[in-house]
Amino acid sequence: MAKLLKKPLKLALVQLASGADKTANLANARSKVLEAASKGANVVVLPECFNSPYGVKYFAKYSETLLPSPPSKEQSPSFHALSDMAKEAKAYLVGGSIPEYWAEAKKYYNTNLTFGPDGKLLAMHRKVHLFDIDIPGKITFRESEVLSPGNKVTIVDLPEYGKIAVAICYDVRFPELAMIAARKGAFLLLYPGAFNLTTGKLHWELQARARAMDNQVYVGLCSPARDMKADYNAWGHSMIVDPNAEILAQLEEKEDILYADLDTEKIEETRKSIPIYSQRRFDVYPDISDGKVRYEE
Numbered sequence: 634m635a636k637l638l639k640k641p642l643k644l645a646l647v648q649l650a651s652g653a654d655k656t657a658n659l660a661n662a663r664s665k666v667l668e669a670a671s672k673g674a675n676v677v678v679l680p681e682c683f684n685s686p687y688g689v690k691y692f693a694k695y696s697e698t699l700l701p702s703p704p705s706k707e708q709s710p711s712f713h714a715l716s717d718m719a720k721e722a723k724a725y726l727v728g729g730s731i732p733e734y735w736a737e738a739k740k741y742y743n744t745n746l747t748f749g750p751d752g753k754l755l756a757m758h759r760k761v762h763l764f765d766i767d768i769p770g771k772i773t774f775r776e777s778e779v780l781s782p783g784n785k786v787t788i789v790d791l792p793e794y795g796k797i798a799v800a801i802c803y804d805v806r807f808p809e810l811a812m813i814a815a816r817k818g819a820f821l822l823l824y825p826g827a828f829n830l831t832t833g834k835l836h837w838e839l840q841a842r843a844r845a846m847d848n849q850v851y852v853g854l855c856s857p858a859r860d861m862k863a864d865y866n867a868w869g870h871s872m873i874v875d876p877n878a879e880i881l882a883q884l885e886e887k888e889d890i891l892y893a894d895l896d897t898e899k900i901e902e903t904r905k906s907i908p909i910y911s912q913r914r915f916d917v918y919p920d921i922s923d924g925k926v927r928y929e930e
């Protein structure tokens with residue numbers, strides 16, 4: 634049977650320290666992406682809102698226009714910076730996320746752009762599940778005060794490796810998205826994300842390992858570095874989990890790059906040992922990947 638991951642792949646997650654200066658953030662991202670590529674990374678990932686502070690009051694201020702695509706450099710300096718980085722690095726680049734303004738609909742989104750090694754845009758994912766939570770005395774956050782949700786599952790074909798799925802942070806809490814992507818053949822689920830000190834401690838590792846365990850695929854969560862002077866303190870601890878739900882590599886809180894080598898045998902080995910993939914009972918419950926799923930915005 635054909636392997637889901639066709640050839641060995643080095644994955645790099647850049648746990649970037651970002652501040653208020655977008656130009657500086659883009660320059661820092663470029664140097665880290667090139668560093669990862671120089672160490673042999675084939676796929677490099679940046680965190681959620683990698684070019685701005687993360688917070689409801691920053692979304693509009695830092696937003697860029699992405700549609701119609703490709704935008705001009707004035708409309709989206711980040712689009713062009715990411716495309717150039719991917720090309721220079723000769724690597725796939727999952728460009729974290731940036732706040733997007735869609736002028737036609739007058740709406741804001743939290744949006745990922747993924748580029749190929751030739752600098753061409755491969756996919757755009759607008760965060761589907763907005764981070765609206767209220768834990769009294771701990772954290773209240775309402776992305777929906779400014780943002781609108783995306784409407785699709787994003788699966789990206791990397792021709793020489795296979796398929797990956799990209800979603801953003803809070804999206805990881807919705808197993809349906811991960812399960813659909815895995816059942817459509819993704820070998821790796823990537824989530825640029827920025828959990829916080831409350832929910833990070835509770836659920837960051839659990840979510841990563843749960844999505845890997847349920848689906849027997851690789852999972853990568855890429856956080857910004859923690860900045861205790863910022864309004865929002867990211868959890869950090871970017872991690873890569875294997876199809877057996879074991880943590881392959883994990884960072885602390887500070888800026889750094891995380892690497893892992895993904896093995897072409899591991900998914901099939903795991904699925905052979907614990908064969909939940911062939912033991913599903915779609916005569917008892919429906920296959921959620923088989924119904925109405927949107928792949929196009």
Ligand SMILES: NC(=O)CCC(=O)C(=O)O
Pocket residue numbers: 681763764801802803804806826827828829832833836
């Ligand atoms: N940026 C986010 O979506 C944060 C999600 C989060 O912290 C969570 O607990 O979920």
